[in-house]
Amino acid sequence: MQDFPEFISFKCGIYIEVFVKWLLDNFMGFFDVLNEGVLMFLLKAEAFLLWLPWWCLVLLVFLLGWRFRNLRAGILYAFLLSLIGVFGLWQLTMSTLAIVLTSVVISLLLGIPVGILMSHHAKLEVVIKPILDAMQTMPSFVYLIPAIMFFGLGMVPAVFATVIYALPPVIRLTNLGIKNVPKEMVEASYSFGSSSWQTLLKVQLPQALPTIMTGINQTTMMALSMVVVASMIGAKGLGYEVLAGISRIEIARAFDAGLSIVILAVIIDRISQGIADKYKIPEQ
Amino acid sequence: MTEFRKELPISIKYRNNECKKKDNLIEWVYRMTVKIKVENLTKIFGRNPKAVLKKLKSGESKEKIFRETGNTVGVNNVSFEVSEGEFFVIMGLSGSGKSTLIRCLNLLNIPSAGQIYVDGANIVQYNKKALGEFRQKKVAMVFQHFGLFTHRTIIGNVEYGPEIRGIPKEERREIAKKNLAAVGLEGWEDKYPNELSGGMRQRVGLARAFANDPDILLMDEPFSALDPLIRRDMQLEMLDIHAKLGKTIVFITHDVNEAFKLGDRVAVMKDGAIEQIGTPEEILTNPANEYIANFVQDVDKTKVLHAGNIMIKPGALISLKDGPKVAIKEMRNNGISSVFVVDNARKLQGIVTIDDAVKALKEQQKLQDILIKDYDTTTPDTYVQDLIQVASTTKYPIAVVDEQDKLLGIIVRVSVLSALT
Numbered sequence: 001m002q003d004f005p006e007f008i009s010f011k012c013g014i015y016i017e018v019f020v021k022w023l024l025d026n027f028m029g030f031f032d033v034l035n036e037g038v039l040m041f042l043l044k045a046e047a048f049l050l051w052l053p054w055w056c057l058v059l060l061v062f063l064l065g066w067r068f069r070n071l072r073a074g075i076l077y078a079f080l081l082s083l084i085g086v087f088g089l090w091q092l093t094m095s096t097l098a099i100v101l102t103s104v105v106i107s108l109l110l111g112i113p114v115g116i117l118m119s120h121h122a123k124l125e126v127v128i129k130p131i132l133d134a135m136q137t138m139p140s141f142v143y144l145i146p147a148i149m150f151f152g153l154g155m156v157p158a159v160f161a162t163v164i165y166a167l168p169p170v171i172r173l174t175n176l177g178i179k180n181v182p183k184e185m186v187e188a189s190y191s192f193g194s195s196s197w198q199t200l201l202k203v204q205l206p207q208a209l210p211t212i213m214t215g216i217n218q219t220t221m222m223a224l225s226m227v228v229v230a231s232m233i234g235a236k237g238l239g240y241e242v243l244a245g246i247s248r249i250e251i252a253r254a255f256d257a258g259l260s261i262v263i264l265a266v267i268i269d270r271i272s273q274g275i276a277d278k279y280k281i282p283e284q
Numbered sequence: 285m286t287e288f289r290k291e292l293p294i295s296i297k298y299r300n301n302e303c304k305k306k307d308n309l310i311e312w313v314y315r316m317t318v319k320i321k322v323e324n325l326t327k328i329f330g331r332n333p334k335a336v337l338k339k340l341k342s343g344e345s346k347e348k349i350f351r352e353t354g355n356t357v358g359v360n361n362v363s364f365e366v367s368e369g370e371f372f373v374i375m376g377l378s379g380s381g382k383s384t385l386i387r388c389l390n391l392l393n394i395p396s397a398g399q400i401y402v403d404g405a406n407i408v409q410y411n412k413k414a415l416g417e418f419r420q421k422k423v424a425m426v427f428q429h430f431g432l433f434t435h436r437t438i439i440g441n442v443e444y445g446p447e448i449r450g451i452p453k454e455e456r457r458e459i460a461k462k463n464l465a466a467v468g469l470e471g472w473e474d475k476y477p478n479e480l481s482g483g484m485r486q487r488v489g490l491a492r493a494f495a496n497d498p499d500i501l502l503m504d505e506p507f508s509a510l511d512p513l514i515r516r517d518m519q520l521e522m523l524d525i526h527a528k529l530g531k532t533i534v535f536i537t538h539d540v541n542e543a544f545k546l547g548d549r550v551a552v553m554k555d556g557a558i559e560q561i562g563t564p565e566e567i568l569t570n571p572a573n574e575y576i577a578n579f580v581q582d583v584d585k586t587k588v589l590h591a592g593n594i595m596i597k598p599g600a601l602i603s604l605k606d607g608p609k610v611a612i613k614e615m616r617n618n619g620i621s622s623v624f625v626v627d628n629a630r631k632l633q634g635i636v637t638i639d640d641a642v643k644a645l646k647e648q649q650k651l652q653d654i655l656i657k658d659y660d661t662t663t664p665d666t667y668v669q670d671l672i673q674v675a676s677t678t679k680y681p682i683a684v685v686d687e688q689d690k691l692l693g694i695i696v697r698v699s700v701l702s703a704l705t
């Protein structure tokens with residue numbers, strides 16, 4: 001076997017590192033503000049979830065399950081959620097939920113507009129598509145590094161890493177949903193003298209809604225799966241329990257927390273799927 | 285078909301019988317103001333329209349341009365005018381550029397070259413705001429596959445135009461309801477498009493287009509996706525609506541029969557250019573070239589042509605003053621077995637047959653005595669279709685007369701039958 005010739009050596013990681021450092025040096029203030037803002041939202045969300053009596057949430061899950069799927073599903077989800085409480089992991093679950101919630105909200109605030117822009121500008125799509133591909137194939141914990149560099153340890157960098165990881169589906173599916181609106185329908189809208197903005201709000205977004213909902217669902221699931229990874233940089237919650245369980249070989253502890261994550265995932269997935277289905281527009 | 289026509293509102297009968305009379309039509313077109321005027325319109329799809337325009341000017345063909353540049357010439361140097369209230373039909377085969385052309389008329393396609401005037405204003409130069417206003421007030425479009433908003437209810441669809449114009453909610457509901465009722469869809473307001481049949485969906489499309497009360501209606505193969513029976517109903521309804529509201533309509537079809545049935549004038553397109561424009565009769569009786577002749581050969585001519593189009597000058601005519609002898613001579617000379625008799629003012633008096641004339645000559649009778657009165661007459665603007673019955677039973681040629689009973693021409697049975705093929 002021959003080694004690759006050593007004189008043709010080039011490492012690009014170093015440039016990224018330099019770039020990140022440069023960002024830090026020049027935009028420290030910006031990151032501070034960002035940090036503050038996200039942290040505030042995060043703490044408020046967590047405080048709210050913890051303030052909420054446990055049965056309130058169980059009831060909410062029951063109602064949502066009932067409304068968007070069926071009665072049996074509602075009962076099942078309520079039971080599963082109570083199970084988490086039985087494990088004694090309620091508080092940790094709320095912390096996890098707060099991180100997921102914050103990440104999803106930020107992802108949507110970023111992702112939907114980007115998806116819309118992409119669907120309208122072919123050139124932008126050419127630029128963004130490969131970036132999204134890269135974001136999705138990159139091992140998720142790679143995002144932890146810039147997160148730590150920008151925000152140190154704690155919840156905010158966890159959110160930051162989660163957002164980067166969970167962003168692609170909602171962008172992709174928003175773009176796809178808008179592009180798949182039948183051409184004749186969009187033209188009908190324009191033929192009545194609608195502006196692009198009116199066409200977007202009155203025709204394209206409502207038509208794309210089911211697809212966007214699927215994107216939101218996927219983004220949420222990815223955010224949830226990132227929680228365990230993000231716990232490595234100090235996000236407390238269920239992920240940290242799993243991590244701690246693994247590192248100390250406490251199978252029971254890791255298993256309970258892991259199971260709780262699965263339960264959370266199933267409930268969120270099914271309910272958001274149900275909502276997405278409700279928005280399905282019947283085919284012509 | 286004939287029965288159906290009888291039940292039509294007066295307006296359609298009026299249209300068919302009065303306006304379609306050729307002289308009247310010409311006068312009518314002349315009297316009307318020009319609504320749409322298209323000048324040297326060209327539309328090129330591709331990266332480099334400027335270069336392609338030059339090539340087109342130098343006379344290169346559409347195929348060659350496509351091979352060399354990859355650009356498609358959708359519409360090639362087209363000019364025409366549409367009068368106010370006219371039903372203007374554009375027909376042509378698939379890919380001939382019909383849609384491209386009609387979509388230029390509301391600037392869904394931006395022309396590569398040429399001008400389009402509507403009410404005298406050049407719409408090609410409109411800015412965004414003016415264009416928006418133009419689309420909201422002057423022109424509406426009906427689509428082949430309806431283009432309904434599937435996420436909105438039926439009434440939500442019809443309301444769309446007024447909504448964009450900023451009309452308050454209550455008022456636009458009213459407008460939408462009225463327009464839905466006009467196309468016979470009361471009670472369907474809260475359904476969704478997927479719950480309706482094809483014909484009903486296109487009615488919604490029509491109601492939606494009418495909701496803004498536009499002057500001009502652009503219809504791109506609106507009935508092509510419908511099955512034949514519903515299609516026929518919609519065509520008749522369209523004629524009815526046109527007669528009632530007097531909108532200017534630009535209508536696209538690839539079906540010759542539909543074009544000739546609906547159009548006051550018809551433009552035939554081929555490869556992005558207009559090959560001929562004229563009334564259905566003009567095109568049918570006088571096709572500009574081989575292509576058009578081929579195109580119109582399977583038209584049901586009986587629905588387009590009138591008695592006036594197929595009548596011939598009588599080979600022989602005799603006057604009341606003439607005796608049986610003259611009658612026999614005329615018939616012999618022309619090889620016919622009967623001849624019409626007119627008075628000094630060419631007023632039709634009757635018909636004599638050769639047998640009767642020979643007998644009269646022997647028995648010293650006068651022409652007056654052998655005059656047969658039970659011949660059939662018709663007016664020049666009767667559709668050939670309505671003569672078929674008569675032609676198949678009558679013994680004599682059919683006399684074409686005007687209101688004063690003056691003989692204009694005769695129709696022999698064979699010309700009716702040949703129009704059938």
Ligand SMILES: Nc1ncnc2c1ncn2[C@@H]1O[C@H](COP(=O)(O)OP(=O)(O)OP(=O)(O)O)[C@@H](O)[C@H]1O
Pocket residue numbers: 329330356357358376377378379380381382383384385538
């Ligand atoms: N947006 C477009 N981009 C590129 N080429 C186009 C575009 N729209 C139409 N064309 C081309 O322009 C030509 C005319 O098309 P057009 O749709 O006007 O035909 P048509 O007469 O309406 O046919 P049909 O009866 O099939 O609807 C075709 O060769 C078509 O491929």
Ligand SMILES: [Mg+2]
Pocket residue numbers: 382383384504505
């Ligand atoms: Mg077309």
